[in-house]
Amino acid sequence: MTQLLEYIIHYTQLSETSVKNTIQLLNEDCTIPFISRYRKERTGNLDEVQIGDIVKYKDQFEALEKRKATILKALEEQGVLSMELRQKIETAPDITNLEDLYLPFKKSRKTKAETARRNGLEPLAKIIMSQNANDVESLAFKHVKGEVASVEDALEGARHIIAEWINERTDIRNNIRQQLERFAIISTKVVKAKESEESAQKFRDYFDWDESLNKMPSHRLLAILRAENEGFVKVKINIDDDKAISKMVDRIIRSNNACSEQIQLAIKDAYKRLLLPSLSNEALQQAKEKADESAIRVFANNLKQLLLGSPIGEKRVLAIDPGFRSGCKVVCLDAQGQLKYNETIYPHPPKSDAIGAMKKISSLADAYKIEAIAIGNGTASRETEDLIRKIHFKNDLQVFVVSEAGASIYSASKIAREEFPNYDVTVRGSVSIGRRLQDPLAELVKIDAKSIGVGQYQHDVDQTKLQKSLDFVVENCVNTVGVNINTASKSLLSYVSGIGPKLAENIFEYRNGHGAFSSRNDIKNVPRLGDKAFEQGAAFLRIKDSKNPLDDSSVHPESYSIVERMAKDLGKTVQDLIGNSELLQKMDLKKYCTTSVGLPTLQDIIKELEKPGLDIRAQAKVFTFNQNIKTINDLREGQLLPGIVNNITNFGCFVDVGIKESGLIHVSNLSDSFVSDVNAHVSLHQQIIVKVLEVDIPRKRIQLKLHK
Structure with missing residues (x-):
């Protein structure tokens, strides 16, 4: 537990008490919406995002520990696990460091170094690495036998072994990683055979491209990788080879003799054949993971805005x-x-x-x-x-x-x-x-979020991480708004805290067989819906026209007695408190604090009593496009048009101006000043006025500017 806490605190910078209590609640099968809304005293008032981060790093730590256990077992079976190696593995801070430690002991496929060992060349490699011998050719001649046909064969085999040793050195690997992190250039070259294909033209900007890898925007990297996957370009990661090799030489070579000449050749071989291909792929993969995270974050933000879009409400x-x-x-x-x-x-x-x-x-x-x-x-x-x-x-x-x-x-x-x-x-x-x-939320939860069409490069990112993020957003939105248990679909019910698909189906079938729920207590009659599920979900399920007005609020049933006590102290009924802000604001909340219920929960209760069941979503507004604009051919530079933001990316937003093609407001055209976050200037489905900057009819592209 101590290591887990330290790991999470290192990445989140949250207090030890908050992290420890949140982990305990998670281990008790509490959901994130329930914890963030109804256990504020225990978490120190953490929100859904902070609790989600704790879950993320908890999973990350557990995956790291699982991998450590697997590696330790493998090393024990090989009989190579020393106390020193065990300690290094057990204290490895991340998966990269861990895999570097394991690299020398992996059961490799047939390699040049392994072939050289079988030919008896490891003693020669050790002598050369000692850097004490001068006549290496005489030493090599003693190993000319069997598969080793010449002195050069012997020296080459020894260099292959040395190259593998160099490749396995953690300090060498980390030094090249640092150079890749700071100086790597990603470059592309078009595949000539496909250059003229129509489907390749959308990638033509990247037919000959060079850019710093660590400065490349996520959307551009994902576009380039898609172009590579579709066979239109070849991608390469480069750093200054001479500088990298020189740094390796400085770290390894301590003499100036025949041995050093062989080691220098082995260093170049290790760099070009083993280190650079492996570590440049690693650098590209890490850049891809960061780009994925950025794209997933954009998708999640868009989905949240879409799900919390303005409903018209219960109208025909x-x-x-x-x-x-x-x-x-x-x-x-x-x-x-x-x-x-x-x-x-x-x-x-x-x-x-x-x-x-x-x-x-x-x-x-x-x-x-x-x-x-x-x-x-x-x-x-x-x-x-x-x-x-x-x-x-x-x-x-x-x-x-x-x-x-x-x-x-x-x-x-x-x-x-x-x-x-x-x-x-x-x-x-x-x-x-x-x-x-x-009700956009109630309907859109029935559809796979990836089919809704918001975000960027959604099919190119890690699909497991994307799905996890989108599920988190849907669950958060559903529980933030609350659900009418008597009208909700099975899909909507399944996202309620503690419910899930099976219990959602049971609720649906119970409702069909017994009629509408008349109180929250009735929910306990649903088959297989136990005390834990009721605790987690009841407060997010609304029952309109219940005898108890709290059943149509976000006040948790476990707090009903507190509200009843408040009403009794004031000589009023619970119904009298509903919507009575003047009365509620006069209450001395400290009087109702207990060891488990503090001011955060009590303040939430008062806020809910003031406006019970308040929908946080804005009311839907009618919008009218310019009736004279029917197709892209009707657009002219300089026109001011009404539009609706229909997608947001890191490089700008797309706007529906009432024709088939959406226009792009590039990030540089959102404001006259620097824009670091597109969402700070526009939101999904926002109604805005745009200025037409450029119309490219052949490519069906429209460039717009946000008109203030």
Whole structure:
């Protein structure tokens, strides 16, 4: 435990008490949302990110310890584990240092050094390395026999052994690592045979490229590595070879005789054949890992903003998945997102029944008392939006254009088939568009986050780390907002703290069989939902219209008695406290502190009582594109246009201005001053005004500037 604590504290700089208590809670199967929200006294008020870091470094430490155990066992079996080596391995601070220690003892495949040893040349190599002999050729001649045909063969074999020894020296490896870290240049050369291929043109900027590896932006490195993976360029990592070899010579050679000449040749061989290829790959891999982390961080930030996008709330919605030849799929949803009606209309070519389509939409809006219209932003979106805005509805309806990203993935999924077994994928897709307007979070959790289309180079990064990060974001968002247990899908319930897929299914089936939950206590009746799961999840599950108003709040059931005591002390009911800020602010919270409940928890309770069940998300706002801009051909330099940020990367953000192609605001065009963080200037789905800087119609590229 002591080593684990020291390891985590070294990387996080958090207090020992906070780290120790958090680890204890994690070992008790507590979830991150539960710990950060309801165990603030024990953690020292750590947030989800800090607790997530503790989990990350705890996993990292345990993986390191597991690898140490494996190596120690292997060395014991080889009979080479000395006390000194054991101590070095047990105290190795990271995996790189550990693998360097193990390198000389790995059971290697057939190598030049191993062949030389079998030919009896190791004694010669040791004599040369002693640097005391002058007539090495005479010494080498004694080893000319069997597979060793000449003096030169003997000396070459000895050099191979020496080169391997040099390669295994930790100090030598670390010195070259330092040079790679500081001075490595990554260079690319185009593969001539593929230079003219159409698919290679998006990488043409990197056909002949040189840049410092440690200064290269993450998106550029990932682009270059993708170009390499697709066979369009060859990538090489270089440092100053002469300088690196010179430093090795200074460390190894102590004499000026025939031995030193052989060692110098071995040094060059070790560097070019063993050290540089291995360590340059290591440097590139480390740079790739940093680029992955950066890209994953961008993706996670985007996903969080997307999931916490503005909902329109429980309103009746008419949703349209637009199209030309196949028509526009129309569905009507009630305020809870249940499908009430579906039909296909054909307002656009080739049928062009615009009048019939307008009449149908108008009648459906009346019949189902529609309050808002959601239009997918895919093919025929602008044309459909124009059509809808021509309709004179009896009531004032809000019209929204909604992202379709991932809707087709959902419509063909098992979840969609279970929800709508009697409808085809086109109807399911339209329902998803409508529900995204009602509650983006509840609908988007049904889709693999990687299919939503935000982020950069998501298919090029470590997929395990990406999935872990995205799952963390989804879980955090779901629990931050809270879930109505009586309307939530199985997908949404599965992300609630302590629940998971199996219990989510049990809750869903129990609700279908017994009707709506009337109190949080009813949740305990769900099969296999034990005390631990209830403790972890109950406060994130909301029950509207419960007899106990706290059931529709984030106050944990374990704290109900505190609220009841507060109300009793004031001569009021719990219901009287709800929303009564004036009364709540006068309370002396210290009076209710105990050994397990402190001011952080009590302050959270007061904040929740003031506005119970408050949705932290902003209300959805109607947005209208410039109606005169239909295609990229309508754009002109200098135009000011309304747009919506639809993706954020490290190099800028992409903006939907109402046409098929999104425009790019490069990081340099977000502000007149230096921009270190794109998110500090824009957020996903933010409505902004942009200025058109450049339009490249052949390449379908649009350069924009953020207009303040």
